[in-house]
Amino acid sequence: MTLRKKCPRCGKEKPLDDFHHSDDAADRHQGYCKKCNNERQYEPGGAAYPKKRS
């Protein structure tokens, strides 16, 4: 049996393998799937979002 979880960002139901592990989360997996987590880094507020442009 493969547990699945719906990602609220892309709206797709994915296997838990597609979610990063998180000890803070109730189900031990992050809320967003790996793909969305990666993309979110480049959006405003994300870790890889360029804060200044020179």
Ligand SMILES: [Zn+2]
């Ligand atoms: Zn997603």
